[in-house]
Amino acid sequence: MSDDKPTTPPEEKPSAEETAPETAATEKKPLSDEEKAAKIAEAKAKAAAKKKAAEEAEPKDPWEEKPVPPVHEDAAADPDAVALGGEWAGVVLAADRYAGEVTLTVPAERINDVCRFLKNDRGYKFLVDLTAVDWPEREEGRFDVIYWLHRHDDSKRLRLRCALAEDAPIASVVDVWKTADWMEREVYDMFGVVFDGHPALERILTWEGFNGHPLRKDFPVEGIDTGAAIYPDVYPPGGGPQIEDAESDEGGAS
Amino acid sequence: MSGHDQSLFDVEEMEINFGPQHPATHGVLRVKMKLDGEKIMEAKPIIGYLHRGTEKLFETMPFPQCLPHTDRMDYVAAATNNQGFCVTMEKLLGISIPPRAAYIRMILAELQRLASHLVWLATHAVDIGAITPFFYTFRERDAILDLFEEYCGARLTLNCMKIGGVPFELPDGWLDRCSVLVDGFNAHIDEYENLLTENRIWKKRTIDVAVVTAEEAVEWGLTGPPLRGSGVEWDIRKVFPYDRYDEIDFDIPIGKKGDTYDRYLVRMEEMRQSVRILRQCLDKLPEGPFMAKVPKIIRTKEEGMVYGAVEAPKGELGYFIVATAKGTTPYRCRVRPPSFVNLQVLPLMVEGSLVADLVAVIGTLDIVLGEIDR
Secondary structure, three states: OHHHOOOOOOOHHHHHHHHOOHHHHHHHOOOOHHHHHHHHHHHHHHHHHHHHHHHHHOOOOHHHOOOOOOOOEEOOOOHHHHHHHHHOOOOOOEEEEEOOEEEEEOOHHHHHHHHHHHHHOOOOOEEEEEEEEEOOOOOOOOEEEEEEEEEOOOOEEEEEEEEEOOOOOEEOOOOOOOOHHHHHHHHHHHHOOOEEOOOOOOOOOOOOOOOOOOOOOOOOOOOOOOOOOOOOOOOOOOOOOOHHHHHHHOOOOO | OOOOOOOOOOOOOEEEEEOOOEHHHOEOOEEEEEEEOOEEEEEEEEOOOOOOOHHHHHOOOOHHHHHHHHHOOOOOOHHHHHHHHHHHHHHHHOOOOOHHHHHHHHHHHHHHHHHHHHHHHHHHHHHHOOOHHHHHHHHHHHHHHHHHHHHHOOOOOOOOOEOOEOOOOOOOOHHHHHHHHHHHHHHHHHHHHHHHOOOHHHHHHHOOOOOOOHHHHHHOOOOOHHHHHOOOOOOHHHHOOOOOHHHOOOOOOOOOOOOHHHHHHHHHHHHHHHHHHHHHHHHHOOOOOOEOOOOOOOOOOOOEEEEEEEEEOOEEEEEEEEEOOOOOOOOEEEEEOHHHHHHOOHHHHHOOOEHHHHHHHHHHHOOOHHHHHO
16 A cells, blocks of 8 residues: 555654554564664665666556546636637636546627637537536526537537526527537427527427426436426326327428 | 419428338438428428437446446447447546457447448448348348357447456457458458449439538538548547557548448448458457456546547447546436437438438438437
8 A cells, every 4th residue: 555655755654653553563562663663664665666666667557557537727728718718808707627628618698609709710610519417506507508619620629618597598509500409409308498599499309298308407317297287288287299289389281 | 384274283292201110210210391292392300209318317327337328329339339438437537448458449349330330231222222232231240249249248239348448358269250250351341332332223322312511511510421421531530549549550431522422432431441440459459457447336536527439330429427526426428429410411411302312311321219319
């Protein structure tokens, strides 16, 4: 264990061990404090030498080492964050780098402008993914809407995060990237986030009379009675959609 | 049209449903169409018939238990689904995997790509009316599935990777059998190409059908062969190499026009490239352990979100995982399925063409409804 913690100063450890395991040591073989300290120091030196030798001899492959979890770093110096801040002062609320991925937090009401700027001026022509995360208890707003952009020139990826209050709409980005169409429909279906300006914001994975938004944290995993209570006149409780009544929706075939 | 009595020959747009139960939709896709005779005026894909709430399920189970559920999304390419989840988890946990594990993963993933493309070719050809390739491709696919079965016991829902490596060592003699398959594979691809590439009917049905330009392809977020067929050279294996793809030499085939025939050629060439990758992996396969040192209970360190992507046979398969501090389950696990995004372009491809082309287009997009609906 001791050689796993190279950061510990060598003086500290012996003093800690001197005081604590006194009782355990006495019943076996009494060792004076000096002897013990000497032994520990010896072991320490051995371990340090071994470590040094190992380091000098051959760097271990990363897979042989313990996992190194990524850490959060400040990414305010990221060129895109700087460019965005230059365009609209204060639009980047937070910039974070985690596992090599830059996440910029921007206000939800500016998302369309920000996306348009990033696409036209910064070359983010490809919207890889658009999704949401539900944080029911959070003060900043219940939902995070996540945009994940890609730039082909230098293969850089950038994540935008908008905190959004429950029931607050967010501007659609379908007019920026066409591919956002179904992704926004899915977020609407699964989370109930409303996208203003979306050409046809309908449910996509569940059926049109479905009651609730399944990926919200308060939606039970085992599901609910699919009898829809949203439009009780069109979709009676306990039953599926009744097509002949649902003509209003797109003027179905006659 | 003017000068005729319209009342006798009243032209009316007809609305029909294609699917959800139709053999050519490759699952339960429903396309609501407005037709003017044989011409498609409007097409609207309707999905969700296979929705199982996989993303919701992920939130209830420990990280390793999520893996078998990834198999069931793109069920004709389970290995790459596993790979995507493992790569993302390793990014989140900071695990690097032993080289042997990475090579075994690449072998499995490329075999899976071959198997998936064979299913695509077989069904695409059958949809257009060429029955024979089906029997040829399923012969080779069966051989590949036999290899999978020998390795992990399953033929479709493989669950053949683990966070930190792969679950098993390769069985005795497996490499030889795999080698035999790989060496003979290009000859099989020649067989399929003999049947189709210069076939007059095949060319008539695919050339200039469903053209997508490079700009449109990027705008609609296409990935995988539909994007490369439009002439955009882009492959996750090259752009963001995972496992050990950076040590492997292979080319990205691209098309010129972005029509169905180009996408066909791209996939055929991709199979040859997969064979090339497989050959190199088998030659280079290093010795050593097949699992990294991974704690028994996988626990994240701090709150954070990561996105990891792999080049699945259908395009970019991404996993977006939000983790909480000291969490053992994903707080949110979003899957970015390539088929879901690629299918959006269907109306653009078919509007203005004939009903028969719709079948060709669904084939050329190579969709799997399991991952579209999740």
